[in-house]
Amino acid sequence: MHDTAATTPGPDAVEAPDPGAGEQLLVVPLTEPADGIPAVVDTPQALAAVVEAFGAGTGPVAVDAERASGYRYGQRTYLVQLRREGAGTALIDPAALPDLSSLSEALVGVEWVLHAASQDLPGLVEQGMRPSRIFDTELGARLLGLERVGLAAVVAEMLGLGLAKEHSAVDWSTRPLPTEWLRYAALDVEVLVELRTVLAERLAVAGKAEWAAQEFEAVRTAPPAAPRIEPWRRVSGLHAIRDARRLAVVRELWQTRDTNARQRDISPGRVLPDHAIVAAAQALPRSVPQLDGAARLRRQGHASSRHLVAVGDRPGPGPSGVRAALGARPEVRRAASAARLGGPGPGRRRTPGRRP
Numbered sequence: 001m002h003d004t005a006a007t008t009p010g011p012d013a014v015e016a017p018d019p020g021a022g023e024q025l026l027v028v029p030l031t032e033p034a035d036g037i038p039a040v041v042d043t044p045q046a047l048a049a050v051v052e053a054f055g056a057g058t059g060p061v062a063v064d065a066e067r068a069s070g071y072r073y074g075q076r077t078y079l080v081q082l083r084r085e086g087a088g089t090a091l092i093d094p095a096a097l098p099d100l101s102s103l104s105e106a107l108v109g110v111e112w113v114l115h116a117a118s119q120d121l122p123g124l125v126e127q128g129m130r131p132s133r134i135f136d137t138e139l140g141a142r143l144l145g146l147e148r149v150g151l152a153a154v155v156a157e158m159l160g161l162g163l164a165k166e167h168s169a170v171d172w173s174t175r176p177l178p179t180e181w182l183r184y185a186a187l188d189v190e191v192l193v194e195l196r197t198v199l200a201e202r203l204a205v206a207g208k209a210e211w212a213a214q215e216f217e218a219v220r221t222a223p224p225a226a227p228r229i230e231p232w233r234r235v236s237g238l239h240a241i242r243d244a245r246r247l248a249v250v251r252e253l254w255q256t257r258d259t260n261a262r263q264r265d266i267s268p269g270r271v272l273p274d275h276a277i278v279a280a281a282q283a284l285p286r287s288v289p290q291l292d293g294a295a296r297l298r299r300q301g302h303a304s305s306r307h308l309v310a311v312g313d314r315p316g317p318g319p320s321g322v323r324a325a326l327g328a329r330p331e332v333r334r335a336a337s338a339a340r341l342g343g344p345g346p347g348r349r350r351t352p353g354r355r356p
Helices: 044-056 101-106 117-126 137-143 151-159 179-188 192-205 209-220 244-264 274-283 288-295 322-327 330-341
Strands: 014-017 024-029 058-067 077-085 088-092 111-114 133-136
Touching: 024 151, 044 077, 044 088, 044 101, 058 117, 058 179, 058 192, 077 117, 077 179, 077 192, 088 179, 111 117, 111 192, 117 133, 117 209, 133 137, 133 192, 133 209, 137 151, 137 192, 137 209, 151 192, 192 209, 244 274, 274 288
Parallel strands: 058 111, 111 133
Antiparallel strands: 014 024, 058 077, 077 088
């Protein structure tokens, strides 16, 4: 339960529209965790204490996970948050403690409450955390027909509390994590169990409790997503590329970018944005310098390069230059060769004896 003293309506309370009744809801900002901001758990000794405390706790456990989407390659979890009656809140660093199976074992048979469980469960499984059963507050809100199902919106509508979301898209691989981020992370699980109680009651009244339980179980037991077939075809702006030669350039640049990003653990878009790949394919570069220049083009009346900007050289997880990131790779020279010689496009073979 949340600290009522910390959420008593005051001068900071704001009114928000009630999408169901067309009235104004009084939303009280939830600014501080009831028990304060806990220290980050990053040692085996501290984890053992958390395992003991949460194993002895009562009722469902609220669980959340933070990733570094847009900063790092893949969807690895960089912070795990839990809260349970009798145990309080725990913030665990899975980078320092990659194996959390002992915590999962301590919670066997306990219901986990998550918001948008399908997003968090794959990363949690990588840390050895597998729930016996779950309650997904986002899915529950959808089944009730709520217009907005983000955590902050659902908490505001169901509980009249305001959660700040300004840190939802930050780089959670940052170490040490700033205090403001840790406060945000702790608040994300502060009222999840309370929210679950309210949603469960409404689902029961609506005759949707069993339906919800089946949907939650389907999410919990869903197999890992199958690898995408030809994932390079998801490049934003690919619809502007029509011919096989230019598609070959997109494919080679995407594959090279993906390899480079994986090796450096950087989000692919920070190595080379999609619009730069499309711009290079449209320009059909015949050399690495031309490739570098094409990726630096600004808008020339083409919708696909509307927001194209220079990609500067700098170390770390930020953007890196096209030449530094890709230019030395043989795949880039092969892409330029395909553009120059009219090589076969993706999924096509050259007919012997015919010139392109």
